[in-house]
Amino acid sequence: MSKINILDRFVSNRISAGEVVEKPLSVVKELVENSIDAGADKITIEIEEGGIKAISIQDNGSGIEKEDIKLAFMPHATSKIKTVEDLDQIGTLGFRGEALASIASVAQVEMMSKTPNSELGATIKIDGGEFGEVGETAMNNGTKIVVKNLFFNTPARRKFLRKPKTEEGDITDLIEKIILANPTLQIRYIIDGKINYDTTGGGLYANIYTIYGKETIDNIIEINFEREGYRLTGYIGKPEISKANRTYQTLIVNGRVVKNAFISNAIQEVYENFLMKNKFPFFVLNLSLPLDSVDVNVHPSKMEVKFENLGFIRTLFTNAVYSALMNANYTRNVEDSANEKPQAQSNDFVSNLTPLSSDDGVSYLASKENMFGAQEIKEVNLNFDESRLTEFTNLEANSNESRFTDFVLNTKRKSPFEVSEYQETIENTIPRAKIIGVIFKTYIIVEKENDLYMIDQHAAHERALYDKFSSSVERSDVLKQGLITPFTLKLNSLEYDFFKRNFSVLNSVGFDAIDKGNNQIDITAIPYILPFEKVEEYFNYFLSNLQDYSTKASDYFKAGLMQHACKMAVKSGQILSINEIEALIDEMEKHVLLCPHGRPVVIKITKSQIEKWFKRIV
Helix, strand or coil: CCCCCCCCHHHHHHHHHHHHCCCHHHHHHHHHHHHHHCCCCEEEEEEEHHHCCEEEEEECCCCCCHHHCCHHHCCCCCCCCCCHHHHHHCCCCCCCCCHHHHHHHCCEEEEEEECCCCCCEEEEEEECCEECCCEEECCCCEEEEEEECCCCCCHHHHCCCCCHHHHHHHHHHHHHHHHHHCCCCEEEEEECCEEEEECCCCCHHHHHHHHHCHHHHCCEEEEEEEECCEEEEEEEECHHHCECCCCCEEEEECCEEECCHHHHHHHHHHHCCCCCCCCECCEEEEEECCHHHEECCCCCCCCCCEECCHHHHHHHHHHHHHHHHHHCCCCEECCCCCCCCCCCCCCCCCCCCCCCCCCCCCCCCCCHHHCCCCCCCCEEECCCCCCCCCCCCCCCCCHHHHHHHHHHCCCCCCCCCCCHHHCCCCCCCCCEEEEEEEECCCEEEEEECCEEEEEEHHHHHHHHHHHHHHHHHHCCCCCEEEEEEEEEEECCHHHHHHHHHHHHHHHHCCCEEEEEECCEEEEEEEECCCCHHHHHHHHHHHCCCCCCCCCCHHHHHHHHHHHHHHHHCCCCCCCCCHHHHHHHHHHHCCCCCECCCCCECEEEEEHHHHHHHCCCCC
16 A cells, blocks of 8 residues: 655645744735836735734735636745746746745735736635635735635644734844845835824835935945946945844845845954954845846745855955945044033133143143144144055155154055955045144144034044054964963864965064874964963864865954054054154054954044134024
8 A cells, every 4th residue: 555645735825934933024025026016116014913813915016917826825826937947047026926826825814916917906815725616806006915824724723823922023123134235115114003104105215214224325325336346336334333143134136035044144344443352233234136147946944045156256245335435434523412501610620720831741732822823723624534455555754753753664565355446546636734732642633624523532443553563463473472382282083184384474574383193283482462361262263164265364363463553553642743643643544443352443523613602692
């Protein structure tokens, strides 16, 4: 007697539904994608009780003919592909022909649809896979589908649904990403009878504002980067709006919202020198590329894709993001506060000021006679509005400013990414600025036109040093320190093989080693920037991923480089001469105005802001 059974369509559809329809989120995703593929420019999404009770999707798309409305719910029924060759040129969001059949098998579904050529719309009801009769109804062009009581006939699946608010949160996150991926569509999203989003199709910038608000929109950088038929557009966030997780990252490939850890990690690497620890960048990026260069037929959810040329894609993203970050303005502005009230000041404020001697550094008050004059105040070139992309230039040491010229001597900046062909030289046409002085022996005050700048001397110097040290590592120009007693690594076979294959990278940044055999390596020299007590931690990190080495050499030294730059930089409270301040400001123009830990280097106060404080203007 045969033991092999051919499953009927009800059983097979429910098995298929387990892959396609995991939760209410899956239903919303599949149905909204169908609306987009139908050419709709207006879509209304409504959910009740997190989509468990009801989901309704209505659009003004092309609609479905009466004779096709029942066929649309058959397994593997689709209008989007016909032959196997079509799988290599998929330009639609849906194509597998599984979604409607899967949804109808585990819910109570009603669909109404009308094409422009029909006088009446067609309607059908399906109850857990049981089809009703096809009827007619009066309606506008487009399609409306209502899904009720999800998993009503599969109690084992229904009991695994989470609380309605949790399911609602997942759906809302999806709708936000769909809004970002389709900036020209009008999308209305209703939760339990209340409108949550109602976009006008005004573009990506407007949609980012709608979803994330003013603080985000004030701190985003536009990306528009094209290379060899691949185009990357969208926005990335400045480091100051970095987040505690990756949920503020939206990646779109040919209009499809996807998840790709490889690209997310590549962008994270670019941001590494701009972010505070355990922070993640904000971005909304859309990659447009030839259809045959990406495989979207990876998983039933269609959230994963595979790229034909992954290395090229990585370079495209890192180049674009790095160039945008280097061009951004990181000067913090002092915001006016409506609730801020001026504090009473003592009449002794001016009389209590005492001039600083030339040995103490420079003060904004060089003498009481020129307190409000500018004749004796030093002038320097100042450009904080944009960071330069040009390389460092060799400087000749000057005895009066040796402390600051030392860290740029014989140094050429090298980007960790290949961006030279996209670099632009910003001509020095900025008016000269006046160094007013130093407050609290920490913050340099500079005036330029109608703006006042406060510069954190430690943060500014730390950034310059960090860039210099990183450049040295990338050029394999790192001093070594020999070890009197070698540091012994006892490895297993996989670690031993990995170490030998990738030792050339370690050697290029300052390590020497002896292969003792039997899976033992003796480290005989280490880079001078790596403290001996950190050697074991370093190698644990190096061996933590036994794949071919593809990370930049300096990435393994980020913590050490930051620590070294922090120790070497001038400190808060350290008195600087006027020449040293000039040298520091000149050097700042070549760097991003953020310290390696992500803190701002410069804060700007506008003249109008000061006049508001003094009530000269309202």
